[in-house]
Amino acid sequence: MSKEYLRTIYVLFKKELMSYFNSPIAYIFIGVFLVVGNWMFFKSFFLIGQISMRGYFDLLPWIFLFLSPALTMRLWAEEKKSGTIEFLLTLPVTDWQVVWAKFLGALSFMFIALLLSISLPISLALLGNLELGPVIGSYLGSLLLGGSYLALGLFISSLTKNQIIAFVLGLVACFVFFIIGTEFVLIGVPKFIVPFFKFLGLGSHFYNIAKGVIDSKDIIYYGSFIFLFLWLNARVIESRGWK
Amino acid sequence: MIEIKNLTKKFGNTTILDDISLEVKKGEILGFLGPNGAGKSTTMKIITSFWTPTSGSVLIDGVNITQDTLVSRAKIGYLPETVPLYEDMRVYEYLKFIAEVRGIAKDKIRERIKEVVSDCGLSKVIRKPIEELSKGYRQRVGLAQAIMHKPDILILDEPTTGLDPNQITEIRDLIKKIGKEKTVIFSTHILGEVSATCDRVVIINNGKIVGEGNPNELAQKIGSKELIYVKIKGPKAEVETALRDLENVEKVESKDRESENIFGYEIEPKAGVDLREALSQTVMNKNWSILEFSKKSMSLEDVFRELTK
Numbered sequence: 001m002s003k004e005y006l007r008t009i010y011v012l013f014k015k016e017l018m019s020y021f022n023s024p025i026a027y028i029f030i031g032v033f034l035v036v037g038n039w040m041f042f043k044s045f046f047l048i049g050q051i052s053m054r055g056y057f058d059l060l061p062w063i064f065l066f067l068s069p070a071l072t073m074r075l076w077a078e079e080k081k082s083g084t085i086e087f088l089l090t091l092p093v094t095d096w097q098v099v100w101a102k103f104l105g106a107l108s109f110m111f112i113a114l115l116l117s118i119s120l121p122i123s124l125a126l127l128g129n130l131e132l133g134p135v136i137g138s139y140l141g142s143l144l145l146g147g148s149y150l151a152l153g154l155f156i157s158s159l160t161k162n163q164i165i166a167f168v169l170g171l172v173a174c175f176v177f178f179i180i181g182t183e184f185v186l187i188g189v190p191k192f193i194v195p196f197f198k199f200l201g202l203g204s205h206f207y208n209i210a211k212g213v214i215d216s217k218d219i220i221y222y223g224s225f226i227f228l229f230l231w232l233n234a235r236v237i238e239s240r241g242w243k
Numbered sequence: 244m245i246e247i248k249n250l251t252k253k254f255g256n257t258t259i260l261d262d263i264s265l266e267v268k269k270g271e272i273l274g275f276l277g278p279n280g281a282g283k284s285t286t287m288k289i290i291t292s293f294w295t296p297t298s299g300s301v302l303i304d305g306v307n308i309t310q311d312t313l314v315s316r317a318k319i320g321y322l323p324e325t326v327p328l329y330e331d332m333r334v335y336e337y338l339k340f341i342a343e344v345r346g347i348a349k350d351k352i353r354e355r356i357k358e359v360v361s362d363c364g365l366s367k368v369i370r371k372p373i374e375e376l377s378k379g380y381r382q383r384v385g386l387a388q389a390i391m392h393k394p395d396i397l398i399l400d401e402p403t404t405g406l407d408p409n410q411i412t413e414i415r416d417l418i419k420k421i422g423k424e425k426t427v428i429f430s431t432h433i434l435g436e437v438s439a440t441c442d443r444v445v446i447i448n449n450g451k452i453v454g455e456g457n458p459n460e461l462a463q464k465i466g467s468k469e470l471i472y473v474k475i476k477g478p479k480a481e482v483e484t485a486l487r488d489l490e491n492v493e494k495v496e497s498k499d500r501e502s503e504n505i506f507g508y509e510i511e512p513k514a515g516v517d518l519r520e521a522l523s524q525t526v527m528n529k530n531w532s533i534l535e536f537s538k539k540s541m542s543l544e545d546v547f548r549e550l551t552k
Contacts, residue, residue, distance in 0.1 A: 004346075007346075008344065008346075011340070011343040011344045012344065014340075014343075015329075015344075018336075019329070019331060019332070022332065082327055082330070083323065083325045083327035084327040084328065084329060085327075086288070086293050086323045086327060087321070087323055087327050087328075087388075089292075089293055090291040090292055090293050090316060090319075090321050091316065091345070092313045092316040092317045092344075092345070092346070093313075093344065240293070240294055240295075
């Protein structure tokens with residue numbers, strides 16, 4: 001990969017990230033994320049009386065579930081609807097570069113939102129003895145899980161011109177991939193599918209990492225999940241299968 | 244500069260472009276003419292690598308657009324038909340993004356944007372969000388975007404559609420100005436535009452090239468018909484019969500009426516026959532008088548209609 005190749009991705013990425021902050025969606029996203037997250041956490045925090053972020057990170061996948069498709073829904077759908085895609089894809093860039101730029105833009109935005117929630121572990125650490133391992137693991141896990149949601153949502157956005165459809169389908173797809181790894185589903189399915197579902201589910205890997213156990217298996221899982229959907233995304237864009 | 248060879252594009256079973264071959268020389272301004280849906284935009288979308296051809300090839304300066312797409316794209320500035328722009332960006336922001344993505348050196352970006360802004364007359368709106376711009380200004384931003392990297396080739400898809408007459412003239416002048424040292428292909432379905440701007444015209448219909456040449460040549464090639472327009476004072480019915488009875492007349496059509504017995508007629512003589520003398524003799528013999536007399540060769544409009552019927 002040449003320097004020029006990465007530079008182009010960087011330029012496109014900058015534009016993607018900037019366009020979040022050019023529209024109200026960024027502020028709404030960060031606002032909702034921080035308010036809902038903190039409120040849900042502190043609602044039970046004083047009742048349980050434990051210095052742990054477990055409750056927060058149990059909740060996070062569900063908050064991300066709704067917020068990630070909101071971040072990705074317009075990324076392709078809007079370009080297609082307004083026609084800017086024709087301009088974008090005739091620039092001296094490859095489809096892959098654009099896909100990467102859009103994904104990294106969304107991921108960085110999510111990273112910024114996560115970074116702003118850092119007041120939470122800081123206040124907990126001031127209140128008592130906060131175990132750092134699980135907290136760091138959970139932040140990493142959130143980013144990986146969030147990245148997977150974003151890759152999936154981005155792919156779905158490339159299939160349609162309509163942002164609302166992209167949002168709803170993205171939400172459903174993320175939900176399905178998240179829930180198939182949870183106890184709730186695993187109890188109900190035939191025994192031989194359990195390990196398969198458990199491996200495929202986005203959730204089970206998250207809870208592994210959130211415990212503070214960073215296993216390469218989980219990282220590779222998320223990496224391949226993200227890569228697979230980015231790859232599919234690039235195929236869809238390459239085919240120009242829309243009119 | 245641009246060589247299009249046997250280009251075909253199909254969507255499923257519908258053929259949009261059917262075996263088109265075309266060459267555009269360096270520095271030429273080529274008008275792409277055709278009714279809506281003829282395949283003008285499709286050809287442009289293929290040249291700019293938005294779509295890939297079903298078969299056939301396009302060479303830009305000897306570079307194959309499907310094999311070395313990044314090289315060929317860098318040589319082209321493109322303004323798509325609907326002028327898609329990022330609405331939420333400001334004009335300056337947008338131009339800066341273009342300059343960066345087109346790979347202009349960091350220390351030259353400011354300067355280049357300044358040049359482009361003055362070339363396209365954008366200085367008044369430079370800080371405005373694009374969504375607030377009028378149609379004329381949007382078109383200018385679109386053009387500014389297309390010329391940012393000083394491309395050798397400009398591809399403009401219906402650059403004057405939807406503008407008012409003043410804006411059309413402005414944009415046309417702008418195209419002429421920036422097209423001086425460039426190869427330009429632009430499409431239109433407005434005929435006046437072609438004769439006003441182009442060196443050469445290609446007429447395309449139903450995915451095929453049906454005519455090619457400079458505007459006057461085309462008219463001769465297709466038409467070779469010469470019409471005579473004559474305004475005669477005399478009773479209409481009698482004049483018409485008299486004209487029809489002339490030797491070597493193919494067709495007589497009455498065109499307009501000036502007053503009670505002054506009418507204009509259009510006469511189509513047989514090919515290569517000079518009717519003028521016979522005509523004036525007849526009129527004089529009958530004691531009518533000729534008030535106007537002119538020769539009409541086929542206009543581009545007639546050629547266009549003839550070819551795309």
